[in-house]
Amino acid sequence: xxxPKPEHVSILAALxxxxxxxxxxxxxxxxxxxxxxxxxxxxxxxxxEHPAIAAGVFTTNVVKAPPVxxxxxxxxxxxxxxxxxxxxxxxxxxxxxxxxxxxxAMAEITAKAxxxxxxxxxxxxxxxxxxxxxxxxxxxxxxxxxxELSPIGxxxxxxxxxxxxTFTKTLFIExxxxxxxxxxxxxxxxxxxxxxxxxATMLAFLSTDATFEKSVLQQALSESNQCSFxxxxxxxxxxxxxxVVVLAxxxxxxxxxxxxxxxxxRFQVALQYLMTVLGKLIVLDGExxxxxxxxxxxxxxxxxxxxxxxxxxxxxxxxxxxLFGEDxxxxxxxxxxxxxxxxxxxxxxxxxxNGLPILQKNYDIVIKEEEAKRVLKERLVEVxxxxxxxxxxxxxxxxxxxxxxxxxxxxxxx
Amino acid sequence: xxxPKPEHVSILAALxxxxxxxxxxxxxxxxxxxxxxxxxxxxxxxxxEHPAIAAGVFTTNVVKAPPVxxxxxxxxxxxxxxxxxxxxxxxxxxxxxxxxxxxxAMAEITAKAxxxxxxxxxxxxxxxxxxxxxxxxxxxxxxxxxxELSPIGxxxxxxxxxxxxTFTKTLFIExxxxxxxxxxxxxxxxxxxxxxxxxATMLAFLSTDATFEKSVLQQALSESNQCSFxxxxxxxxxxxxxxVVVLAxxxxxxxxxxxxxxxxxRFQVALQYLMTVLGKLIVLDGExxxxxxxxxxxxxxxxxxxxxxxxxxxxxxxxxxxLFGEDxxxxxxxxxxxxxxxxxxxxxxxxxxNGLPILQKNYDIVIKEEEAKRVLKERLVEVxxxxxxxxxxxxxxxxxxxxxxxxxxxxxxx
Numbered sequence: 028x029x030x031p032k033p034e035h036v037s038i039l040a041a042l043x044x045x046x047x048x049x050x051x052x053x054x055x056x057x058x059x060x061x062x063x064x065x066x067x068x069x070x071x072x073x074x075x076e077h078p079a080i081a082a083g084v085f086t087t088n089v090v091k092a093p094p095v096x097x098x099x100x101x102x103x104x105x106x107x108x109x110x111x112x113x114x115x116x117x118x119x120x121x122x123x124x125x126x127x128x129x130x131x132a133m134a135e136i137t138a139k140a141x142x143x144x145x146x147x148x149x150x151x152x153x154x155x156x157x158x159x160x161x162x163x164x165x166x167x168x169x170x171x172x173x174x175e176l177s178p179i180g181x182x183x184x185x186x187x188x189x190x191x192x193t194f195t196k197t198l199f200i201e202x203x204x205x206x207x208x209x210x211x212x213x214x215x216x217x218x219x220x221x222x223x224x225x226x227a228t229m230l231a232f233l234s235t236d237a238t239f240e241k242s243v244l245q246q247a248l249s250e251s252n253q254c255s256f257x258x259x260x261x262x263x264x265x266x267x268x269x270x271v272v273v274l275a276x277x278x279x280x281x282x283x284x285x286x287x288x289x290x291x292x293r294f295q296v297a298l299q300y301l302m303t304v305l306g307k308l309i310v311l312d313g314e315x316x317x318x319x320x321x322x323x324x325x326x327x328x329x330x331x332x333x334x335x336x337x338x339x340x341x342x343x344x345x346x347x348x349x350l351f352g353e354d355x356x357x358x359x360x361x362x363x364x365x366x367x368x369x370x371x372x373x374x375x376x377x378x379x380x381n382g383l384p385i386l387q388k389n390y391d392i393v394i395k396e397e398e399a400k401r402v403l404k405e406r407l408v409e410v411x412x413x414x415x416x417x418x419x420x421x422x423x424x425x426x427x428x429x430x431x432x433x434x435x436x437x438x439x440x441x
Numbered sequence: 442x443x444x445p446k447p448e449h450v451s452i453l454a455a456l457x458x459x460x461x462x463x464x465x466x467x468x469x470x471x472x473x474x475x476x477x478x479x480x481x482x483x484x485x486x487x488x489x490e491h492p493a494i495a496a497g498v499f500t501t502n503v504v505k506a507p508p509v510x511x512x513x514x515x516x517x518x519x520x521x522x523x524x525x526x527x528x529x530x531x532x533x534x535x536x537x538x539x540x541x542x543x544x545x546a547m548a549e550i551t552a553k554a555x556x557x558x559x560x561x562x563x564x565x566x567x568x569x570x571x572x573x574x575x576x577x578x579x580x581x582x583x584x585x586x587x588x589e590l591s592p593i594g595x596x597x598x599x600x601x602x603x604x605x606x607t608f609t610k611t612l613f614i615e616x617x618x619x620x621x622x623x624x625x626x627x628x629x630x631x632x633x634x635x636x637x638x639x640x641a642t643m644l645a646f647l648s649t650d651a652t653f654e655k656s657v658l659q660q661a662l663s664e665s666n667q668c669s670f671x672x673x674x675x676x677x678x679x680x681x682x683x684x685v686v687v688l689a690x691x692x693x694x695x696x697x698x699x700x701x702x703x704x705x706x707r708f709q710v711a712l713q714y715l716m717t718v719l720g721k722l723i724v725l726d727g728e729x730x731x732x733x734x735x736x737x738x739x740x741x742x743x744x745x746x747x748x749x750x751x752x753x754x755x756x757x758x759x760x761x762x763x764l765f766g767e768d769x770x771x772x773x774x775x776x777x778x779x780x781x782x783x784x785x786x787x788x789x790x791x792x793x794x795n796g797l798p799i800l801q802k803n804y805d806i807v808i809k810e811e812e813a814k815r816v817l818k819e820r821l822v823e824v825x826x827x828x829x830x831x832x833x834x835x836x837x838x839x840x841x842x843x844x845x846x847x848x849x850x851x852x853x854x855x
Contacts, residue, residue: 090779090787121775123788123804156772157806267776344758344842345850352851358570361535362681365504373504374537390537392571428758430844436759437766 030304036297039199039211041304047178049199051211051236053077053278056180058187061168063154063161064116068187070168071113073232074141074176078107079276081149082245084252086269092120093127094150095268097134101146106241108274109143111232112172113151113188114165115217120156120267129160136166140173153217153230153268154190185215188230191435192217196308202237202297204290208281210237212297216305218261218312231256231271231305236279237294243286247295248273255302258334259424260341261313273298310424315431318350320424323411327419332369336414337423339367347428350408355399357385360412375415381408388415444718450711453625454613455718461592463613465625465650467491467692470594472601475582477568477575478530482601484582485527487646488555488590492521493690495563496659498666500683506534507541508564509682511548515560520655522688523557525646526586527565527602528579529631534570534681543574550580554587567631567644567682568604599629602644605849606631610722616651616711618704622695624651626711630719632675632726645670645685645719650693651708657700661709662687669716672748673838674755675727687712724838729845732764734838737825741833746783750828751837753781761842764822769813771799774826789829795822802829 032038039049050056053076061070083102085095102108112133119126130152134145152160185195199213218229239247248271256271284290311319322340327333340346343363349356357378365373378386381402385394402408446452453463464470467490475484497516499509516522526547533540544566548559555562566574599609613627632643653661662685670685698704725733736754741747754760757777763770771792779787792800795816799808816822 088776088779089785090775118772121772121787121800121804126804156770156776157800157804267772267779344846348847348850351847354851356570358532358535361504362502362570365502365681371503373535386535386571390535390540390571428847430847432758433762433765433842433844433847436762437768 030300030307033296033300035203035293036300037201039201041198043182043195045179045182049213050178050181051213051234051278053236053276054234055176055178056184057172057175057177058180058183058185059168059172059175061114062164063114068183069114069116070165070172071184071187072137072169072172072176073111073184073234075109075274075276077276077278078109079274080239080241080244081105081108081272081274082241082248083270083272084249086266088267090121090267092118092152092268093122093130094119094152095270097127097130098149098151098270098272101149102272105146107147108149109147110137110141111149111151111272112137112169113153113230114160115188115190116154117152117158117160118154118156118268119152119160122157122159125159129162132162133165133169136169140170149272151230151270153188156267181213181215188215188217190217191314192312194312196305196312198301198304200297200301202294204281204293206282208279210235210279210281212301214301214305216309218309229256229266229269229309231302233273233301235273235275236277237275238277238281238283239275240283243284243291244273244275246286247291247298250295251299251302255299256306258337258422259306259310260338261310261426307424310426313426314435315429316426317429318427319407320350320426321409322423322425323409324414324423325411325420326414326416328370328417329419330421331419333419333421334423336364336367336369336412337421339363341423341425344428347425350403351427351429353400353403355380355385355394355403369414371414371416377413377415379411381405444714444721447710447714449617449707450714451615453615456611457596457609459593459596463627464592464595465627465648465692467650467690468648469590469592470598471586471589471591472594472597472599473582473586473589475528476578477528482597483528483530484579484586485598485601486551486583486586486590487525487598487648489523489688489690491690491692492523493688494653494655494658495519495522495686495688496655496662497684497686498663500680502681504535504681506532506566506682507536507544508533508566509684511541511544512563512565512684512686515563516686519560521561522563523561524551524555525563525565525686526551526583527567527644528574529602529604530568531566531572531574532568532570532682533566533574536571536573539573543576546576547579547583550583554584563686565644565684567602570681595627595629602629602631604631605728606726608726610719610726612715612718614711614715616708618695618707620696622693624649624693624695626715628715628719630723632723643670643680643683643723645716647687647715649687649689650691651689652691652695652697653689654697657698657705658687658689660700661705661712664709665713665716669713670720672836673720673724674752675724675840721838724840727840728849729843729847730840731843732841733821734764734840735823736837736839737823738828738837739825739834740828740830742784742831743833744835745833747833747835748837750778750781750783750826751835753777755837755839758842761839764817765841765843767814767817769794769799769808769817771808783828785828785830791827791829793825795819
C-alpha cells in the first residue's frame with residue numbers, strides 16, 4: 028500500500044510541513060482569500076524568478092474550460108513560463124467567450140503585477156461550472172498575492188486550490204543525480220470529486236529546479252502520469268478543468284537531464300513517485316470516502332489490459348458500496364472484470380483482500396466470512412486480483428461509495 | 442414521458458392485473474416459494490402447449506453464468522422451446538463445472554416433469570453470485586410448479602423472478618395484424634440493481650401466440666432491444682446473468698409474420714413498445730431511486746452518438762446525485778457529455794428540465810433557480826438535451842443515485 032520510495036529520492040517535507048529549504052530554488056508561492064468563496068482561501072499564485080520550461084497534461088473532456096484552453100496553448104507555445112495563477116470556488120467552465128476573456132484577464136493582471144508577459148502565465152480555475160468569475164475580487168487577490176510571494180508560501184498556496192478537499196496534498200522531495208548534485212521537486216494537488224482522469228487529471232502544480240529541455244520534461248510528465256494520476260478514480264466523472272503542469276527553472280544549476288540517460292530515469296521515477304503519492308492523497312480524501320482501496324491487477328495479458336480491468340472495478344458502484352458495507356462481495360469484482368474488455372478466463376481469476384484469499388482458481392471459494400469481515404474493517408483495503416493470463420499488471424486506487432458522497436453531491440450548489 | 446402506444450396495439454392488462462383472456466394462447470405459468478430464498482417466491486416456470494420458436498439476447502459480459510451459456514446454446518440450436526424455468530435468490534454464476542451441472546439438472550428435471558426434452562427448456566437464475574444452487578428445493582419446486590401451471594399463473598411467475606425488485610413488472614398487449622387477426626404478446630421483467638444493459642439485459646421473458654420463423658423473431662427482438670432494454674441504466678453495472686427470451690408458439694393461428702412485411706413492422710413496433718414499458722418499470726423500481734429520469738438527446742450527429750451521450754449522462758454519479766438533491770446542476774450534464782465520445786460543440790448545447798429552459802446556445806444560462814427547484818421536486822424528470830449537431834436522437838432512462846442505493850448494496854449479502 029505504501030508507495031515504494033526510489034533509493035535516490037529523499038523526502039524533504041509532506042502534507043502540512045514546509046521549510047524554505049524544502050522548496051526548489053527560485054520558486055515562491057502565495058495563497059489567500061480573495062472573495063470568490065464566502066470564506067477560505069481561493070486564490071493561488073506561484074512564481075519562478077527564472078524563466079522555466081513547462082510541460083502539461085490537460086483534460087481530454089471535449090468540454091474544456093477557457094483557462095484549460097488558454098493554458099494548454101501557452102504551455103505548448105512558450106519556452107518560458109514564469110507564473111501559475113489559480114482560483115478555486117468557480118471553474119470558469121461553460122462560460123463561452125466572456126469566460127475566455129476572464130481567463131485572459133487573469134493572465135494579464137498577473138503579468139502586470141509580476142512584470143512578466145501574459146503568455147508566461149498558466150491560468151487555472153476549479154469549482155462550480157457555468158458561472159462567470161467575479162473579476163473584481165480576483166484582480167485584488169492577484170495583486171495582493173504578488174506582494175505575499177514567499178519560498179514558504181506553499182501550504183497557503185496548496186490550501187487555496189482546494190474545493191471539497193478536506194486537507195492539502197503536498198510533497199517535497201530531493202533527487203540525487205548521477206553527478207552527485209541534487210535537485211528538488213515539489214507538488215501540490217487538489218481534488219476529491221469529479222475525479223476520473225483520462226490522460227490528464229484534476230489539478231496538480233509541480234515545481235523543480237532541475238534543468239530540462241521542454242520535450243524531455245513533457246515526456247517525463249506524460250510517462251509518469253500514465254501510472255499515477257491516470258490510475259485513480261473517485262467517482263468515474265472526468266472534469267472539464269483537469270490539468271497537471273510542471274515547471275523546471277534550472278535554478279539548482281545541476282546538469283541538463285538528457286533523454287534516455289540515467290539521470291532521466293532517476294528524475295522520471297522520482298516524478299512518478301511524487302505524482303503517485305499526491306494521487307493517492309486525492310483518493311484518500313475522496314468525497315464521503317471511508318475506505319482507501321488499492322487494486323492490484325496481476326496476470327493480465329498486457330499492462331493496458333490490467334489498467335482497463337482495474338479501472339472498471341474501481342468505477343463499479345456495486346463494488347464500491349460493498350466495500351462501504353465491509354462485504355467481501357467478490358462476485359461484483361468478477362462481474363465488473365467481465366464487462367471491462369480485458370481478456371481473461373473467468374475460471375482462472377483469483378482474488379484476495381488484505382492478503383486473505385477469497386477466491387482461488389476454478390471458482391474455488393475459500394472465503395472465511397468472519398475473517399473477511401475483520402480485514403474489511405480496516406480503513407486501507409488492498410485487493411489483489413490475478414487474471415492468470417500473462418504478465419501485465421497495474422495498480423489502481425479508488426475509494427468506497429458512501430451516503431456521505433451522496434450528500435456532498437446532492438447539496439453541492441446549495 | 443408516457444411511452445407512445447402504437448395504434449394497432451391494445452393493452453389487455455398491466456402490472457398486477459391478469460386474466461386468462463389476456464394471456465397468449467397455449468401458454469401457462471406458475472411461480473412459488475421453493476426454499477432458495479428464506480421467504481418469498483423464488484421459482485418460476487412457464488410452459489407452451491405447442492412447440493415454440495425462440496429468440497434471445499444474452500449478456501455481453503465475458504463472465505456468463507452457466508444457465509446463460511446453456512440457454513444461449515439451446516435457443517441458438519433448437520427449433521422448439523417448450524418451457525422456461527428460472528430461480529431467484531441465487532444467480533448460479535461463477536460456479537464453474539458444478540454450476541453447469543446444476544443448470545443442466547434444472548433443464549432435465551423440468552423436462553421430465555413436463556414430458557419434453559431437456560434442450561427444449563430455457564434455464565435462468567438470478568441473485569447472489571458465487572454460491573452453488575440448493576438443488577433439493579429447486580427440484581421439489583419445479584415438480585410442484587409443473588402441477589400448478591395455469592393461464593392465470595403469470596403474476597405468481599413474475600413475482601418469482603424478483604430479487605431486490607419491489608413490484609412485478611408485467612404487460613399484456615394485443616396486436617392487430619393486416620388480416621384483421623389479432624395476436625397476443627405478454628412479458629415479465631425483473632431487475633433493480635446491476636442494471637446497465639449492453640446488447641442484452643436483465644431478465645425478461647416474453648410470450649406470444651404469433652407465428653414466426655426463428656430468424657425473423659430474432660431480428661425483431663434484437664431490433665427492439667436496441668432502443669428499449671439497452672437504453673436503461675440503474676447503476677452502470679452489467680450483470681453476468683442478463684437474458685431476454687421470447688417464445689412464439691403460433692397458437693393464435695394468424696398469418697406467418699414475414700420479414701420486411703407490414704405485419705413485421707406492426708409486431709416489431711409492438712414488441713419494442715412492450716419492452717420499453719417493461720424497461721422503464723425496471724428503472725422506476727431502481728434500487729433506492731426517488732426519481733425516474735428520461736433523457737431525451739436530440740440533434741446528435743447519429744442515433745448512435747445520441748445513445749452514447751445519453752448513456753454517459755445516465756451513468757454519471759454526479760448527475761444522478763444532483764437530481765437526488767433536486768439541484769439543476771446542468772454543468773454536470775455538460776461535463777458528462779464531454780467525456781462521452783459523442784461529437785458536438787459545447788457552445789451549441791441546450792438543456793431543459795421538464796420543459797423549463799436551463800441552458801441555451803452560447804452558454805446562455807437561463808435557469809431560474811426557484812422554478813428549477815419546483816420542477817425538480819417532481820418524481821418524474823424529463824431532461825431534454827439538444828446537441829445542435831445533426832438529426833440523431835435517443836431516449837435513455839435512468840434514476841437518481843441516493844443513500845437508499847448505498848444502503849441496499851452495502852448490506853446486500855448480510
